[in-house]
Amino acid sequence: MPYFSMVSMLSLTNKRILLGITGGIAAYKCAELTRLFAKAGAEVRVAMTQAATEFITPLTMQALSGNRVSLDLLDTEAEAAMGHIELARWADLVLVAPATADFIARVTHGQADDILSTLVLATNAPIALAPAMNQAMWADTGTQSNLRSLRERGFHIFGPGEGAQACGDIGLGRMLEPEQLIEHSAALFEVGELAGLRFVITGGPTREAIDPVRFITNHSSGKMAYALAQEAAAAGAQVTLISGRVNLSAPETVRTLDVESAEDMLTAVMENISDASVFIGVAAVADYRPRLQAEEKIKKDGENLTLELVKNPDIISEVAKLEPKPFVVGFAAETNSIVENGKEKLDKKNLDLLFANNATETFNSDSISVTAITPDNEFELATANKNVVAREMLKLIAEKVKG
Numbered sequence: 001m002p003y004f005s006m007v008s009m010l011s012l013t014n015k016r017i018l019l020g021i022t023g024g025i026a027a028y029k030c031a032e033l034t035r036l037f038a039k040a041g042a043e044v045r046v047a048m049t050q051a052a053t054e055f056i057t058p059l060t061m062q063a064l065s066g067n068r069v070s071l072d073l074l075d076t077e078a079e080a081a082m083g084h085i086e087l088a089r090w091a092d093l094v095l096v097a098p099a100t101a102d103f104i105a106r107v108t109h110g111q112a113d114d115i116l117s118t119l120v121l122a123t124n125a126p127i128a129l130a131p132a133m134n135q136a137m138w139a140d141t142g143t144q145s146n147l148r149s150l151r152e153r154g155f156h157i158f159g160p161g162e163g164a165q166a167c168g169d170i171g172l173g174r175m176l177e178p179e180q181l182i183e184h185s186a187a188l189f190e191v192g193e194l195a196g197l198r199f200v201i202t203g204g205p206t207r208e209a210i211d212p213v214r215f216i217t218n219h220s221s222g223k224m225a226y227a228l229a230q231e232a233a234a235a236g237a238q239v240t241l242i243s244g245r246v247n248l249s250a251p252e253t254v255r256t257l258d259v260e261s262a263e264d265m266l267t268a269v270m271e272n273i274s275d276a277s278v279f280i281g282v283a284a285v286a287d288y289r290p291r292l293q294a295e296e297k298i299k300k301d302g303e304n305l306t307l308e309l310v311k312n313p314d315i316i317s318e319v320a321k322l323e324p325k326p327f328v329v330g331f332a333a334e335t336n337s338i339v340e341n342g343k344e345k346l347d348k349k350n351l352d353l354l355f356a357n358n359a360t361e362t363f364n365s366d367s368i369s370v371t372a373i374t375p376d377n378e379f380e381l382a383t384a385n386k387n388v389v390a391r392e393m394l395k396l397i398a399e400k401v402k403g
Contacts (some may be wrong), residue, residue, distance in 0.1 A: 002072060002222075004258075005156045008100070011184070011186045011187075011189040011190065011191045011192075011195065011236075012037065012040035012041055012042045012185065012186050012189065013041035013042070013192070013195055013236050013237075013238060013239075013300045014041060014042070014043075014233050014234070014253040015041075015042045015043070015091070015092045015093065015114060015189060016043050016090055016091055016092045016093075016252075016294075017036070017037050017042045017043065017044045017092065017093050017095060017185070017251070018044075018046075018047065018087065018088075018091035018093070018094045018095070018119065018123070018125070019033065019034060019044055019045070019046050019047070019061075019096075019097065020046075020047050020048075020049075020094060020095065020096035020099075020119065020120070021046065021047070021048045021049070021052040021056065021096075021098070021115040021116075022048075022049050022051065022052050022096065022098055022100045022102075022103045022116065023049055023050075023051025023052045023054060023055060023100060024052075024055065024098040024100045024132045024133070024175070025055060025132075026097070026098040026132040026154065026175035027052050027055035027056045027098060028056055028252045029097070029098075029177070029178055030046075030056060030057060030061065030097060031056065031060055031061070032103070032178045032253070033178040033181055033182070034046070034064040034065050035064055035176050035325045036063065036179065036182050037043060037182065037185075038052040038064070038065070038066075040157065040182060040186070041238065043067075043253070044065040044066075044067070044337075045065060045067045045070070045090070045091075045142075046058075046061040046062070046065050046067070046069045046070070046089065047069070047070040047087070047115050047116045047119055048061065048070070048071055048115075048116070048239045049114055049115075049116050050071070050105070050114070052263060053071070058071060058304075060163050065293050065329055069317045070084070070087060070115050070119075072115060072180040072268065073113075073115045073118055073251070073333060074115055074288070076371040084115060084118055084119055084122065085101065085122055086123035086193050088118075088119050088123040088124075088125075088221065088322050089122075089123070090125075091119075091123055091125040091126055092124050092126075092186060092189075092233040093125055093127075093128065093189075094119065094120060094125050094126070094128070094130070094131065094359070095127075095128045095129075095130065095158075095181070095185060095292075096100020096116065096124065096127070096129045096267060096355075097129075097130035097175060097181060098130060098131070098132030098159075098175045098284065099129035099130055099131050099132065100133060101130075101131075101137045101138075101143050101147045103116070103117070103151070103308055104131065104146050104147065104370070105116070105142070105143075105146055105328065107129075108146040108149050109118055110188065110245060112154060118247055118294045120305050123255070124250045125199060126154075126156060126188055126363045127155050127156065127157070128152075128156035128157070128184070128185065128188070129150070129155060129157055129329055130158045130159055130160075130176055130181055131159055131160045131173070131175070131212065132159075132160060132174065132175035133148075133160075133173050134169060134173055134230070135170070135171030135172055135173040136169070136331065137173065138160060138171075138173040139171075139172070142199065148304075149213060156183055156184070156188065157186040158180070158185075159175060159180070159239070160172055160173050160174055160175060161174040161175070161176050161177070161180075162174065162194070162384045165278065165332055165336055167359070182241075185193065188293060191238025192234070192235040192237070193235050193394075193398050194232055194235035194236045194237035194398055195234065195235070195236030195237070195277060195396070196236070196277075197236075197237045197238070197401065198230075198237065198238045198239075198240075198275060198276050198277050198278075198396075199232050199237045199239045199276065199277065199278045199279075199280065200239075200240045200242065200269060200272055200273055200276045200278070200279050200280075200326070201225055201229050201232070201239060201240070201241050201242070201279075201280045202225065202241075202242045202243070202265060202269065202280070202282055202283035202285075202315065203220075203222045203224070203226060203228075203241060203242070203244070203246070203282045203283050203357075203385055204220055204221075204222035204225060204243045204244030204245060204246040204284070205217045205218045205219070205220040205222075205244045205246075205257070205283070205284045205286070206244050206260065206264075206265055206283065206284070206285050206307060206312075207244065207245060207260050207261060207286075207329060208261055208262065208285045208286045208288070208289035208312070209260075209261070209290070209293045210287075210290050210293065210294065210298070210307065211268070211293065211294035211295075211297050212294075212295070212296065212297055212360050213297050214288055214297075214298070216288070216289065216290070216379070217286065218284050219284075220244070220246075220284035221246060221247075221248070221365075222243060222244065222248055222308065223231060223244030223248065223365075223366065224386050224387050224390070225241065225282035225283065226241070226243075226246070226248050226250075226251065226282075227241065227386040227387045227389075227390040228280060228282060228390045228393065228394065229251050229256075230251040230254065230387065230390075230392075230393055231391050232394055233251055233253040233254050234253075234395060234400050235387070235391075235398075237253075237278075238255075239253075239254045239255065239257065240254075240256075240272050240276075241254050241256045241257070242256075242258070242259060242265055242268045242269055242272070242283070243256060243257070243258055243283075244258075244259060244260070244265070244284075245258070245260070245281060251312065252359065257272070261284055261286075261289065262285045262289065262312035262313060262315070262345065263289075263312070263313065264314045265283060265285065265315060266315050266318065269315055269318075269319065270318070273319060273323075273326065275324065276326045276384070277326055277327065277401060278326055278327045278397060278401060279316075279319045279326045279327070279328050279329065280329040280331075281315060281316035281319070281328070281329065281330050281331065282331050283315070283335050284333065285312060285314075285315055286312055287311065288309035288310060288311060288313060289309065289312050290307050290308065290309060290310075290311060291308045291309065313351070315347045315366060316328065316330050316349055316351070317350075320350040320351060321350075327352050327353070327397065327400060328350070328351050328352050328399050329353045329354070329355070329393075329397060330345060330349060330353075330354045330355040331354065331355050331356075331357070332345045332353045332354055332355070333357055333358075334356060334358065335358070338356045338357065338371065338374070339356055339371050339373070339378065340360055341354075341356070341380070342354050342356030343373055345376075346373050346375065347375075349400075351356065352374070352375075352400065353372065353374055353396070353397065354372075354374075355370040355371070355372055355373070355393060356370060356371045357369060357370045357371070365386075365400050366385055366386060367383060367384060367385050367386060367389075368383070368384075368386050368389050369381070369382075369383035370389065372393070372396060374400075383394070393401060
């Protein structure tokens, strides 16, 4: 990698970094620092002291992070959306860069008189400080005493570096370079077992329109797909979830695309599959759709209504035909002969792995019991909560993909 190691890229994927900027000349380096965090797959939110805005603009940091910058402790607009407590809870890491001597002193004594010092007090995430100050201020006994206290409380101190300073002095006190701060931050996280892999997952039901107010669908809740997406992201994968209409909140670290029909889902899959390592087809895609969709609501007229249905595209089969193709995982929700039907589907659709389950027990349930089927083997996964089973499924996928 031109800037930092592949390990850093992998361990920062999907991590949520709260970058705090204080009023020092080194604040200009935070533009590049934010860009590198984003390049490594992390999401960045920024909180700035008022002094920091004299050195780099909030607009710059908003543009680079893609998120609104937090500036004021009492911000009614922010409190209505993501208040300072929610922001403190959101972070996987709080990194203050630059951390001035004044800020270090205030944090040491537990002050909470601005947005950034309050966030530091309110978070349970690891906190790292990147000191930046004149070499004499760094060597001062008060500063060193404050740093010893913070280290004892579990703070991570990144740097400082040694060299020429803005004031003309030479010595310890320079803020580390962005590439170094990326490496130090990455070292605080483990590399997930799915790091470096990109997943495309389909989930939920599709809706096939009959007229403007009616549609054909099924009972799929989407819970299994959302559990897999959430757990894959937590294990370091980059995840795109293509979902039909469900009553679930999308996982925060997952890119989610909402679709309606089977044809919509196929289009979204093909537009996002080119660089995928793994495709998991969990969606309950309607097998058929009306040949024609009425432009106006069909009126009740007579005892019977006849609809002509045509086959929908088989999304997972289309993915399995690609060359080269990703590792393709299917699901078979059956009501009878579950394993036998699952084996037939695995072979017919050229899948690498399939999970077969009882549809009547799975739809809208928080738990699931499945049989894993490969071309060479089959075995059951113990009945458990869908997130627990998702982790077991992903371990099996990781073993197959990574060899």
